Amino acid sequence: xxxxxxxxFFCFGFLACTYSQxxxxxxxxxxxxxxxxxxxxxxxxxxxxxLAQKGxxxxxxxxxxxxxxxxxxxxxxxxxxxxxxxxxxIKLYDRYYTQDEINQLIAFYKSPIGRKYVDTTPEITKGIxxxxxxxxxxxxxxxxxxxxxxxxxxxxx
Numbered sequence: 843x844x845x846x847x848x849x850x851f852f853c854f855g856f857l858a859c860t861y862s863q864x865x866x867x868x869x870x871x872x873x874x875x876x877x878x879x880x881x882x883x884x885x886x887x888x889x890x891x892x893l894a895q896k897g898x899x900x901x902x903x904x905x906x907x908x909x910x911x912x913x914x915x916x917x918x919x920x921x922x923x924x925x926x927x928x929x930x931x932i933k934l935y936d937r938y939y940t941q942d943e944i945n946q947l948i949a950f951y952k953s954p955i956g957r958k959y960v961d962t963t964p965e966i967t968k969g970i971x972x973x974x975x976x977x978x979x980x981x982x983x984x985x986x987x988x989x990x991x992x993x994x995x996x997x998x999x
Contacts (some may be wrong), residue, residue, distance in 0.1 A: 876950035
């Protein structure tokens with residue numbers, strides 16, 4: 843009887859492990875279809891020149907070289923962070939999605955509209971960030987840093 847119990851627990855544990863591996867493999871496939879790593883890097887690459895530029899001021903060659911070096915360092919850090927959080931993301935997807943839901947997401951990202959979504963996301967994100975930086979951020983900064991009474995634009999006190 844003890845042997846039978848042990849064998850049943852062993853088989854159940856093995857099946858649970860196999861199911862978990864299959865689900866985690868499915869999540870990895872989903873991540874590949876979503877092109878999460880390359881999407882983040884494409885978005886970063888498209889925004890980096892704008893983020894490096896301070897306002898609309900032109901940069902001299904030394905400042906530009908420093909800014910490019912800083913952006914390369916940040917890009918390297920982003921790549922490291924992406925690889926570090928992948929396992930954590932797999933665990934989170936495993937916790938919040940069933941195998942069936944993962945399969946539905948995989949089917950979506952394999953579809954033409956899913957591929958279009960992945961391909962257009964970096965450009966859409968770039969457009970949103972540029973809009974925020976150009977149109978909304980200056981207004982927010984003005985509201986957060988109001989000029990003292992009586993001070994006009996260009997006046998320095």
